[in-house]
Amino acid sequence: MDSHDFDLETDLLHADREGATGSDVTPPIYQSSTFAIDDPQAMALAAATPGHPAFYTRHGNPNHAQVERVLAKIEGGEAAMVSASGMGAIAATAFALTKSGAHVVAQTMTYAGTRALLAAQLARFGVEVTFVDQHDTEAFAAAMRPNTTLVMLETPSNPLLGITDLAAVAKIAHAAGALVSVDSTIATPINQRPLDFGADVVLHSATKYLGGHSDLLAGAVVGSRELVARIWETHHLLGATLGPFDAWLLLRGMRTLAVRVERHNENALRIAEHLSKHPRVRRVYYPGVTSHPGHDVAKRQMRGFGGLLSFEVDGSFDDAHRVAQRLRLAHGAVSLGGVESLIAQPAAMWPEVNASERAREMGVIPSLLRLSVGIERLDDLLADLDRALQ
Numbered sequence: 264m265d266s267h268d269f270d271l272e273t274d275l276l277h278a279d280r281e282g283a284t285g286s287d288v289t290p291p292i293y294q295s296s297t298f299a300i301d302d303p304q305a306m307a308l309a310a311a312t313p314g315h316p317a318f319y320t321r322h323g324n325p326n327h328a329q330v331e332r333v334l335a336k337i338e339g340g341e342a343a344m345v346s347a348s349g350m351g352a353i354a355a356t357a358f359a360l361t362k363s364g365a366h367v368v369a370q371t372m373t374y375a376g377t378r379a380l381l382a383a384q385l386a387r388f389g390v391e392v393t394f395v396d397q398h399d400t401e402a403f404a405a406a407m408r409p410n411t412t413l414v415m416l417e418t419p420s421n422p423l424l425g426i427t428d429l430a431a432v433a434k435i436a437h438a439a440g441a442l443v444s445v446d447s448t449i450a451t452p453i454n455q456r457p458l459d460f461g462a463d464v465v466l467h468s469a470t471k472y473l474g475g476h477s478d479l480l481a482g483a484v485v486g487s488r489e490l491v492a493r494i495w496e497t498h499h500l501l502g503a504t505l506g507p508f509d510a511w512l513l514l515r516g517m518r519t520l521a522v523r524v525e526r527h528n529e530n531a532l533r534i535a536e537h538l539s540k541h542p543r544v545r546r547v548y549y550p551g552v553t554s555h556p557g558h559d560v561a562k563r564q565m566r567g568f569g570g571l572l573s574f575e576v577d578g579s580f581d582d583a584h585r586v587a588q589r590l591r592l593a594h595g596a597v598s599l600g601g602v603e604s605l606i607a608q609p610a611a612m613w614p615e616v617n618a619s620e621r622a623r624e625m626g627v628i629p630s631l632l633r634l635s636v637g638i639e640r641l642d643d644l645l646a647d648l649d650r651a652l653q
C-alpha cells in the first residue's frame with residue numbers, strides 16, 4: 264500500500280504495514296538482544312548499517328524500525344531513530360552535531376534537562392553555548408558566530424510555553440551554516456511539523472504525548488537519512504537503547520495520537536480561556552490565548568496549541584502549592600502528555616534557584632503551576648480547578 268496519499272492521522276495507523284509476516288495487524292514484540300547472521304559479509308554489512316533492525320538491539324531492532332517508519336512519516340522526514348528517553352535523543356543530537364571549539368545557540372527557556380546538558384556537560388567538552396530569548400528572533404541573528412554548528416530550539420517550550428518563529432530562525436541559522444534542531448515534544452506532529460518550516464532535525468520526548476499513557480520512557484529523532492545516520496553513530500555508542508517492549512508500547516500509544524491530541528487541544532484552550540478571566544489567577548501562559556506574546560507565530564506554524572499550560576496563582580508559593588494539593592483530578596506529578604491530567608509546581612523542583620530575573624526567564628516563578636491537561640471531560644476539569652482556586 265502506498266500511504267503517501269494519506270493524512271498523517273491515517274498514517275499513524277497504517278504507515279508500518281510491511282511487518283515481518285506482512286499479515287500481523289498488531290506487530291509481535293522482538294524481545295531479542297541479538298540476531299543470527301551466518302554469512303560474514305552480511306554480518307559486516309549489518310554491523311555498518313545505521314539502525315539495522317536485525318543485527319544487535321543496541322544498533323536496531325524490528326520494533327524500533329516499525330515505530331521509526333511511522334515517526335518519519337508523520338513528521339515528514341526521511342528517517343527516524345528512537346532512544347531510551349527524550350534526553351537520550353537530545354544528548355545524542357547535541358554530541359553528534361558539535362565538537363570541541365564549536366558553538367551552540369539555544370533558548371533561555373528550554374526543558375531544564377536540556378539546559379543542564381548544554382550548560383554543564385557540553386561545556387566540559389569545549390563547546391560554548393549562548394542562550395537567547397526565543398521570542399526575540401533578532402537575538403538569534405546576533406548570537407550566531409562563524410563556529411556555530413547547531414541552533415537548538417524548543418517550541419512550545421517548557422514550562423512557560425514560549426514560541427519560536429521556526430521559519431525565521433531556520434533561515435538565520437542556515438545563512439550562518441548551522442543546523443537547526445527542534446524539540447517538538449509539547450506540540451506533537453499533530454499540531455506542528457518543524458521540518459516543514461526548515462528545521463533539520465525534530466526531537467521528541469516520546470515519554471509524553473507520543474506514548475501518551477505515562478507508562479514508558481522513550482525519545483525520538485527525525486530528519487534526513489544522512490543526519491539521522493550521523494546522530495545514530497553517536498547514539499549507539501552512548502547506549503540509550505529503547506527496549507523492544509517499550510518500542511512496541513510506544514507504537515501502540517501512537518495509534519491514538521491524533522484523537523488524543525485533538526481532545527488535549529480542546530480541553531487546554533478552554534481551560535486557558537477560563538483561567539485568563541479567573542480572579543485568583545494572575546497570568547496564564549498558553550499560546551492559544553491572544554495575550555500570549557507568541558500567539559501570532561503559533562497560529563502560523565501550529566494546527567492546534569497543545570495540551571500544556573501554565574498559570575500564576577495570585578498569591579505565594581504556598582498558596583499555589585495548596586491549589587495543586589486541592590485538585591482532585593490532576594495528580595501532583597512531573598512529566599506531561601499522558602491521558603490523565605498532571606499538575607507540577609516548577610519552583611518546587613528548583614528550591615535553590617531564587618526569584619531573580621533569570622529564574623523568571625526559566626519559568627521558576629514561585630506561584631507558577633504547570634498543568635498538563637488530560638482528556639478527562641472538560642466540565643469536570645473546570646469544576647475541579649474552580650473548587651481548588653476558591
Ligand SMILES: Cc1ncc(COP(=O)(O)O)c(C=O)c1O
Binds near residue numbers: 348469471480482
Ligand atoms: C520538552 C521536553 N523535552 C525533553 C524532555 C526529556 O524527556 P525524557 O524525560 O523522556 O528524557 C522533557 C521532559 O520533561 C521535556 O518536557
